[in-house]
Amino acid sequence: MPKQPNRFGGGAQTNANGLYFEQTTSLDDALYAAGYQMQGRTVYYDGEKIGLSVPQKKFYTYFLEPNGIDYSDYNSKEWRPDEAFVNFTNKTVYIIEKKFQNTPGSVDEKLPSCDFKKWEYTKLCAPLGFDVEFIYIFNDWFLDRRYSDTLEYIEEVGCYYFYNEIPLEALGLQNKKGRKIWQDME
Numbered sequence: 481m482p483k484q485p486n487r488f489g490g491g492a493q494t495n496a497n498g499l500y501f502e503q504t505t506s507l508d509d510a511l512y513a514a515g516y517q518m519q520g521r522t523v524y525y526d527g528e529k530i531g532l533s534v535p536q537k538k539f540y541t542y543f544l545e546p547n548g549i550d551y552s553d554y555n556s557k558e559w560r561p562d563e564a565f566v567n568f569t570n571k572t573v574y575i576i577e578k579k580f581q582n583t584p585g586s587v588d589e590k591l592p593s594c595d596f597k598k599w600e601y602t603k604l605c606a607p608l609g610f611d612v613e614f615i616y617i618f619n620d621w622f623l624d625r626r627y628s629d630t631l632e633y634i635e636e637v638g639c640y641y642f643y644n645e646i647p648l649e650a651l652g653l654q655n656k657k658g659r660k661i662w663q664d665m666e
Contacts, residue, residue: 506535506563507533507535507563507565507576508533511523511533511653514648514653516530516653518533520542521533521534521538521542523565529568530567530568530569530653531565531566531567531568531569532564532565532566532568533563533564533565534564534565534566535561535562535563535564536560536561536562537558537560539560539561539564540558543564543566543573544604544605544608547608549604549607549608551604554603554604554607555600555603555604559597559600559601561575561576561577561601562576562577562578563576563578564576565651566610567651567652567653569652570652571609571610571611572610572611572612572613572652573601573605573610573611573612573613574612574613574615574650574651574652575597575598575601575612575613575614575615576615576616576617576646577594577597577614577615577616577617578616578617579591579616579617579618579619579622580618580619580621581619581621581622582621588627588630591616591627591630591634592630592633592634594614594616594634594637594639595614595637595638595639597614598612598613598614598637598638598639601614613639613640613650614639614640615639615640615641615642615646615650616634616639616640616641616642617641617642617643617644617645617646618641618642618643618644619643619644620643620644622641622643623643
């Protein structure tokens with residue numbers, strides 16, 4: 481059953497350097513729209529293998545396990561990212577967590593855990609020589625002033641956040657088609 485979009489949040493347009501994320505979009509779709517090719521979980525540009533797009537459990541089955549990493553040797557539990565982009569070019573894993581709200585709730589208390597999650601993912605990826613970046617994608621709900629301390633903390637601990645989209649540069653990529661990635665979604 482497909483996800484129902486959040487009708488309460490989200491922006492209308494993105495610029496030429498961004499990937500638009502809604503609850504119903506995937507990193508795969510956004511990469512394809514930006515001019516990248518996909519073969520299975522592998523991302524290519526002009527025939528060159530540049531990375532992996534691996535959501536949830538696929539982060540383990542397509543990246544960690546084939547490279548000899550058993551999560552239980554490093555973490556006490558399996559952490560599953562909403563989306564992850566493994567960039568072979570700059571040897572960085574970008575963990576992407578999408579947070580969409582329309583009322584206050586438990587997500588508010590989970591947001592400051594980004595540095596802990598980044599630490600856990602770093603333990604998994606460091607033996608492979610990969611750095612880790614942790615990125616939140618928020619809807620407009622999180623523009624509210626009540627989140628200012630939380631957002632400041634996210635930045636302070638070396639994590640990142642964007643609203644409704646993620647700039648390609650944040651994944652170490654470029655827009656290969658030189659045009660808008662997503663048109664006005666309304």
